Amino acid sequence: MDEERVEVIDKVRLWPSHATVAGRVCRVKWGAWAVYLPGPQVKIMHAVSGLQHCIYHKAPRREEVLGGFDRRGDAENWARAFSTPVLRRVAENWVMFARLHAAGIGPEPMGLVAVRDYRSFFSRGRGITAGLRLADLTKYPEKTPTTEAELRGAGILPDRSRASLREQIRGYVSDLNNLHGAMPKDGEAEVAQVEAALARALGR
Numbered sequence: 001m002d003e004e005r006v007e008v009i010d011k012v013r014l015w016p017s018h019a020t021v022a023g024r025v026c027r028v029k030w031g032a033w034a035v036y037l038p039g040p041q042v043k044i045m046h047a048v049s050g051l052q053h054c055i056y057h058k059a060p061r062r063e064e065v066l067g068g069f070d071r072r073g074d075a076e077n078w079a080r081a082f083s084t085p086v087l088r089r090v091a092e093n094w095v096m097f098a099r100l101h102a103a104g105i106g107p108e109p110m111g112l113v114a115v116r117d118y119r120s121f122f123s124r125g126r127g128i129t130a131g132l133r134l135a136d137l138t139k140y141p142e143k144t145p146t147t148e149a150e151l152r153g154a155g156i157l158p159d160r161s162r163a164s165l166r167e168q169i170r171g172y173v174s175d176l177n178n179l180h181g182a183m184p185k186d187g188e189a190e191v192a193q194v195e196a197a198l199a200r201a202l203g204r
Contacts, residue, residue: 005111005112005197006111006112006113006114006197006198006200006201007111007112007113007114007133008113008114008115008116008201008202009021009022009113009114009115009116010022010116010117011023011115011116011117011118012044012115012117012118012119012129013119013120014028014035014119014120014121014123015120015121016030016121019035019037021037021040021042026038026039026040027039030055031175031177032054032055032056032059032177032178033045033046033052033053033054033177033178033181034046034131034177038136040133041110041133041134041135041136042113042131042132042133042134043093043131043132043133043134044113044115044118044129044130044131045086045089045090045093045129045130045131045177046086046120046122046129047086047118047123047127047128047129048062048082048122048123048124048127049124049125049127050085050086050087050127050128050129051082051083051084051085051086052081052082052083052084052085052086052089053082053086053122053123054081054082054179055122059078060072060075060078062082065078065079065082066079066082066083074179077179077180078179081179085195086128086129086130087114087128087130087195087198087199088191088195089177089181090112090130090131090132090194090195090198091191091192091193091194091195091198092176092181092183092184092187092191093132093176093177094109094112094132094194095184095187095190095191095194096156096176096182096183096184096187097109097132097134097176099154099155099156099184100151100154100156100172100173102154103150103153103154105146105150105151105154105171105172105173106154106172106173106174107134107135107136107137107140107172107174108134108135109132109133109134109135110132110133110134110135111132111133112130112131112132112133112194112197112198113130113131113132113133114128114130114198114201114202115128115129115130115131116128116202128202130198137169137170137172137174138169138170140169140170140172141170142170142171143170143171143172144171145165145168145171146165146168146171146172146173147165148162148165151164151165151173151182152185155184155185155186155187156173156176156182156183156184156185157182157183157184157185158182159176159177159178159180159181159182160178160179160180161178161180163175163178164176164182
């Protein structure tokens with residue numbers, strides 16, 4: 001993948017009620033791991049200092065987990081999630097959505113987006129993030145819900161909680177991210193290629 005295929009947005013600012021993208025005000029639809037902007041049809045991953053973040057109200061405090069102060073049983077998993085480079089997780093999402101769309105069970109991925117100057121109400125300062133443009137599933141024709149066998153047949157390892165199968169839109173898989181998120185099977189080389197293109201687009 002070439003970095004010329006990555007759209008670079010100079011500045012994104014996120015507030016609980018809205019976002020600004022290159023100075024343009026946009027509506028927001030919040031998720032635990034990403035925010036969706038319906039106008040430009042962009043899903044942007046949450047990030048702190050270039051690393052993946054989660055704003056779910058039951059998620060542990062980032063500093064406590066990474067500092068080794070959180071003693072809950074799944075603290076190690078949260079530390080892994082909070083230490084994942086956001087560019088890598090976006091690359092994993094891109095590879096998975098490409099596979100889902102090819103199999104007819106997910107939205108069309110229309111482009112990668114890299115954000116050079118990103119700040120949100122939770123981001124502890126400026127940083128980078130990335131995301132992808134996805135076709136609007138609410139405009140897709142209704143179909144029979146996707147099964148786990150179909151998901152695996154498309155080369156996707158489902159998330160541990162199977163939320164990707166429970167939370168479908170019109171029968172299509174739309175969300176791949178959680179603590180134990182879905183992953184592309186044998187997708188390491190593809191993911192590395194996309195991650196590298198995102199990094200080059202940001203001059204890294």
